[in-house]
Amino acid sequence: MRGVVMHAPGDVRVEDRPDPRIEHPGDAIIKVSAACVCGSDLWPYRGVEKLDGATPMGHEYVGIVQEVGSEVTTLKPGQFVVGSFWASDNTCEICRAGYQSGCVHRVLMGTVGTQAQYARIPLADGTLVATPEVPPADLIPGYLAASDVLGTGWFAAVAAEAGPGKTVAVVGDGAVGLLAVLAARQLGAERIIAMSRHEPRQQLAREFGATDIVTERGDEGIARIKDLTGGLGAHSVVEAVGTQESMMQAINSARHGGHVGFVGVTHDVSLPGLELFGALVHLHGGPAPVRRFLPELMQLIGDRTIDPGRVFDLDLPLDRAAEGYQAMDERRAIKTLLRP
Amino acid sequence: MRGVVMHAPGDVRVEDRPDPRIEHPGDAIIKVSAACVCGSDLWPYRGVEKLDGATPMGHEYVGIVQEVGSEVTTLKPGQFVVGSFWASDNTCEICRAGYQSGCVHRVLMGTVGTQAQYARIPLADGTLVATPEVPPADLIPGYLAASDVLGTGWFAAVAAEAGPGKTVAVVGDGAVGLLAVLAARQLGAERIIAMSRHEPRQQLAREFGATDIVTERGDEGIARIKDLTGGLGAHSVVEAVGTQESMMQAINSARHGGHVGFVGVTHDVSLPGLELFGALVHLHGGPAPVRRFLPELMQLIGDRTIDPGRVFDLDLPLDRAAEGYQAMDERRAIKTLLRP
Numbered sequence: 001m002r003g004v005v006m007h008a009p010g011d012v013r014v015e016d017r018p019d020p021r022i023e024h025p026g027d028a029i030i031k032v033s034a035a036c037v038c039g040s041d042l043w044p045y046r047g048v049e050k051l052d053g054a055t056p057m058g059h060e061y062v063g064i065v066q067e068v069g070s071e072v073t074t075l076k077p078g079q080f081v082v083g084s085f086w087a088s089d090n091t092c093e094i095c096r097a098g099y100q101s102g103c104v105h106r107v108l109m110g111t112v113g114t115q116a117q118y119a120r121i122p123l124a125d126g127t128l129v130a131t132p133e134v135p136p137a138d139l140i141p142g143y144l145a146a147s148d149v150l151g152t153g154w155f156a157a158v159a160a161e162a163g164p165g166k167t168v169a170v171v172g173d174g175a176v177g178l179l180a181v182l183a184a185r186q187l188g189a190e191r192i193i194a195m196s197r198h199e200p201r202q203q204l205a206r207e208f209g210a211t212d213i214v215t216e217r218g219d220e221g222i223a224r225i226k227d228l229t230g231g232l233g234a235h236s237v238v239e240a241v242g243t244q245e246s247m248m249q250a251i252n253s254a255r256h257g258g259h260v261g262f263v264g265v266t267h268d269v270s271l272p273g274l275e276l277f278g279a280l281v282h283l284h285g286g287p288a289p290v291r292r293f294l295p296e297l298m299q300l301i302g303d304r305t306i307d308p309g310r311v312f313d314l315d316l317p318l319d320r321a322a323e324g325y326q327a328m329d330e331r332r333a334i335k336t337l338l339r340p
Numbered sequence: 341m342r343g344v345v346m347h348a349p350g351d352v353r354v355e356d357r358p359d360p361r362i363e364h365p366g367d368a369i370i371k372v373s374a375a376c377v378c379g380s381d382l383w384p385y386r387g388v389e390k391l392d393g394a395t396p397m398g399h400e401y402v403g404i405v406q407e408v409g410s411e412v413t414t415l416k417p418g419q420f421v422v423g424s425f426w427a428s429d430n431t432c433e434i435c436r437a438g439y440q441s442g443c444v445h446r447v448l449m450g451t452v453g454t455q456a457q458y459a460r461i462p463l464a465d466g467t468l469v470a471t472p473e474v475p476p477a478d479l480i481p482g483y484l485a486a487s488d489v490l491g492t493g494w495f496a497a498v499a500a501e502a503g504p505g506k507t508v509a510v511v512g513d514g515a516v517g518l519l520a521v522l523a524a525r526q527l528g529a530e531r532i533i534a535m536s537r538h539e540p541r542q543q544l545a546r547e548f549g550a551t552d553i554v555t556e557r558g559d560e561g562i563a564r565i566k567d568l569t570g571g572l573g574a575h576s577v578v579e580a581v582g583t584q585e586s587m588m589q590a591i592n593s594a595r596h597g598g599h600v601g602f603v604g605v606t607h608d609v610s611l612p613g614l615e616l617f618g619a620l621v622h623l624h625g626g627p628a629p630v631r632r633f634l635p636e637l638m639q640l641i642g643d644r645t646i647d648p649g650r651v652f653d654l655d656l657p658l659d660r661a662a663e664g665y666q667a668m669d670e671r672r673a674i675k676t677l678l679r680p
Contacts, residue, residue, distance in 0.1 A: 093572060094596050102596025102620045104571070231444070232433060247613065256434050256442025257629075266613025273587065273609025277602075277626045280442050286620035289597075 002340065003116030004057040004321045009047035012322045017056060017113075020120035025071035028124035030063035030081060034144045035115045036312065037324050037336040038085075039174050040265055045325055048267055056113025057321075058338075059085035060147040062140060063119065065128075074125045080135060081128040082143050082298060083121055084151060084290035085109045090126030100126075100291035115321060117340040129294045131302060141309025141337055142301040145179065149335065150297055150308040151290030152263050153179030153240065157187055158293075159261030159284040160236035164188040169214075169225050171250045172240030173201040175311040175335040176263060178208055180238040182306060185209025189236070193228060195221055195249075201334065204310065218245055225253040233258060239285070242266045248275070256280040263288055312337040342680065343456030344397040344661045349387035350669075352662045357396060357453075360460035365411035368464035370403035370421060374484045375455045376652065377664050377676040378425075379514050380605055385665055388607055396453025397661075398678075399425035400487040402480060403459065405468075414465045420475060421468040422483050422638060423461055424491060424630035425449045430466030440466075440631035455661060457680040469634045471642060481649025481677055482641040485519065489675065490637055490648040491630030492603050493519030493580065497527055498633075499601030499624040500576035504528040509554075509565050511590045512580030513541040515651040515675040516603060518548055520578040522646060525549025529576070533568060535561055535589075541674065544650065558585055565593040573598060579625070582606050588615070596620040603628055652677040 003017040020029055035058050043049035065079045075081065088095055088103035095103045107122040121127055135143065142150075153176045162168045162184040170180050173196035184192045185208060193212040194205035202213045214224045225234055233255035239246055242264025250260050251271075262285030276283070300306045314333035316324050317340075324336030343357040360369055375398050383389035405419045415421065428435055428443035435443045447462040461467055475483065482490075493516045502508045502524040510520050513536035524532045525548060533552040534545035542553045554564045565574055573595035579586055582604025590600050591611075602625030616623070640646045654673035656664050664676030 093570075097597050099597030099620060230433075242613075244613075256626075257437050257439030262617075266617045269613025271611040271613065271616070273582075273584075273606025273611065276611070277606045280439060280626035282622065282624040284622040286596075286617045 001117040002318060003113055004318070005054050006044060006051060006057050007054045008051065009045060012045065012057070012325045014319050014321050017116060020118050022067060022069045023120065024122060025069040026123050026125065027069045028065055028072055028075055028121045028128060029067040030061070030119055030121055031066050032061050032063040032114060032117060032119055032340050033080070034062055034140050035338045035340065036060050036144055037328055037338065038148060039176065041325070042329055043265065043267065045329060056116065058113050058115030059109035060144060061114035061119055062143045062147060064134070066118070068124060072124050075128060075130060079130040081130045082146050082294060083127045084294065085148050086287060087122040087127040088291055089123050090291060095126065098292045099289045101287040101289040115318065115338055117318070127291065129298060131298060135302065139301060141312045142307055143298065144337065145308035145311060146294060146297045146301060148290060149175040149311060150179045151293050152176050152288040154183040154293050154297065155288035155290065156180045156238040156240060156261040156263040156285065157183035159259070160238050161259040162187045162189045162236045165190050166235040167191040167193065167229055168236040168238065169193040169195065169234040169253050170238045170240065171195050171246050171253070172264060173198055173205065174240060177238065177240035178204055178311055178334070179308050180240055181205050181210050182208040182308060186300070186306065193225060193234065218249055221249050222252045229255070235259065240264050242269065244269050247271065251276065251279050251281060251283070254279065254281045258282070259284070261285055311335045315339070341457040342658060343453055344658070345394050346384060346391060346397050347394045348391065349385060352385070352397070352665045354659050354661050357456060360458050362407060362409045363460065364462060365409040366463050366465065367409045368405055368412055368415055368461045368468060369407040370401070370459055370461055371406050372401050372403040372454060372457060372459055372680045373420070374402055374480050375678045375680065376400050376484055377668055377678065378488060379516065381665070382669055383605065383607065385669060396456065398453050398455030399449035400484060401454035401459055402483045402487060404474070406458070408464060412464050415468055415470060419470040421470045422486050422634060423467045424634065425488050426627060427462040427467040428631055429463050430631060435466070438632040439629045441627040441629040455658065455678055457658070467631065469638060471638060475642065479641060481652045482647055483638065484677065485648035485651060486634060486637045486641060488630060489515040489651060490519045491633050492516050492628040494523040494633050494637065495628035495630065496520045496578040496580060496601040496603040496625065497523035499599070500578050501599040502527045502529045502576045505530050506575040507531040507533065507569055508576040508578065509533040509535065509574040509593050510578045510580065511535050511586050511593070512604060513538055513545065514580060517578065517580035518544055518651055518674070519648055520580055521545050521550050522548040522648060526640070526646065533565060533574065558589055561589050562592045569595070575599070580604050582609065584609050587611065591616065591619050591621060591623070594619065594621045598622070599624070601625055651675045655679070
């Protein structure tokens with residue numbers, strides 16, 4: 001089969017890779033309907049994260065079940081399924097508490113590489129959620145978004161306790177930040193402040209439910225949030241970038257007693273203890289337990305209540321994956337969808 | 341009047357200071373029944389925190405109202421009152437959300453110096469809570485504990501979401517850590533693991549409700565907590581020290597999705613972003629909003645349900661304050677009560 005392999009920073013190729021096969025009786029093989037390039041794929045692309053040799057890429061996916069292992073009981077060939085970037089058993093104590101990304105048996109899908117024609121999904125019963133029927137083509141991008149960016153933005157908004165009566169600030173205008181705006185809206189937030197200086201992204205943020213746009217960053221951004229909230233700061237802040245500046249901007253944009261949900265992968269970030277102590281906020285984040293939210297999100301997508309697939313502004317055949325990486329790296333695209 | 345003044349690290353004196361007087365119409369003057377030395381008073385005593393010249397000390401207090409300003413409406417002379425280390429109006433939006441230590445009009449009582457015969461309490465209506473009657477002498481230490489260490493330990497346990505069915509680990513065996521054990525017990529925790537290597541403190545922890553004692557620290561301490569929790573980590577962890585090691589011990593002792601409540605003042609602490617991201621915990625802490633809990637805690641003390649005053653294992657007249665500081669610095673005393 002064809003699949004994306006990163007050989008070095010900036011060097012992404014689509015190559016022949018071995019067809020995946022059932023390795024454990026809990027596995028399923030899916031034919032990938034659509035995959036995409038994640039903001040986190042840009043870390044190794046930019047050389048920030050070290051590559052351990054040539055690496056198959058991709059951890060977001062939707063597809064059709066082709067084959068299931070002997071222990072798989074809830075899935076059958078022909079079903080359309082969505083999974084998340086952590087495979088999880090969905091039965092352990094951590095999963096049952098809603099933290100499937102911390103499952104005691106979790107498997108990182110990045111080790112599988114879903115930017116390909118086929119993919120092996122470990123722990124298939126726990127990981128994959130099927131739709132009642134194979135959905136129409138125009139819903140594929142939405143379901144694909146649920147696999148990571150929507151689920152992650154949603155988790156960030158939940159971690160920030162976005163809800164009725166709340167003012168929510170969102171730091172980061174990538175796909176996750178934009179979908180955190182959508183999530184905050186769905187969760188009933190009263191006011192949603194998107195922090196963005198990119199006009200097309202501001203526009204999408206507004207369409208997703210942002211009531212205010214703040215273009216300032218860092219201390220100026222914090223001051224603007226304070227201005228907009230009677231000097232107090234936001235009740236809820238989503239951090240969807242992962243830099244030192246964005247984390248401190250998020251923490252200091254929240255009011256005392258407020259909630260910060262962070263989902264940007266925090267490379268080279270170091271939180272100063274006294275500043276965190278003085279902020280008196282709630283901080284929660286990490287790899288999103290997308291599986292927790294999949295049934296609800298898939299329902300909202302299926303009945304067309306939300307349209308998270310709009311974050312895909314570049315749609316390419318798999319063989320042109322390198323262009324998709326480049327466009328995201330140069331911020332010409334918010335998110336690239338790849339069709340095998 | 342007589343009052344404690346710190347002149348330099350290790351140099352604590354009891355001196356004549358001016359009698360406090362009403363400065364703002366919302367002030368009250370109290371005759372201090374008892375004050376005490378806080379673990380945080382040891383930071384400047386040890387030279388870790390810089391002193392800005394000779395400094396009146398003390399921010400914990402109970403006493404009898406002597407005089408009230410013209411705008412004070414809820415208090416009258418003769419009442420026995422407890423306050424916290426942050427004076428707060430208890431009416432602003434932050435106070436109403438339960439974060440009085442982040443009150444928009446807050447005043448740090450450390451600037452007043454309550455290790456003295458009298459003290460001026462700003463924002464008296466918001467800050468002070470009166471008992472129905474002047475309590476018997478044996479309850480004074482308990483009420484004094486409510487002023488900071490009990491309220492802080494309680495907040496830490498609440499921030500860590502201690503409650504029924506939960507396993508709670510407490511890092512730190514000072515007065516705050518020990519009272520977090522008591523709080524976790526009152527909040528209904530199923531299992532409470534106190535981390536302490538000091539026999540008398542282990543004993544008090546057990547009396548306050550600890551079910552297990554762990555003497556290991558750092559990575560070994562984390563491994564012990566994992567052993568005791570089926571490899572998962574505790575649901576709730578209280579951090580009541582404030583060092584790099586204790587913070588990381590707390591964060592890594594919690595399970596994925598678990599809650600860490602931190603109240604140790606985090607000097608020289610720096611939280612590595614990727615480790616925090618990977619931990620996937622809730623982190624909440626800072627200066628405790630003790631005022632939120634005072635009515636409930638004073639009730640529990642008044643009806644003798646809890647006896648937090650047991651953390652005071654050294655009881656000295658105010659004039660011997662220097663001995664009290666020294667004993668705590670050398671860890672010969674858990675906490676020193678001072679009687680003016």
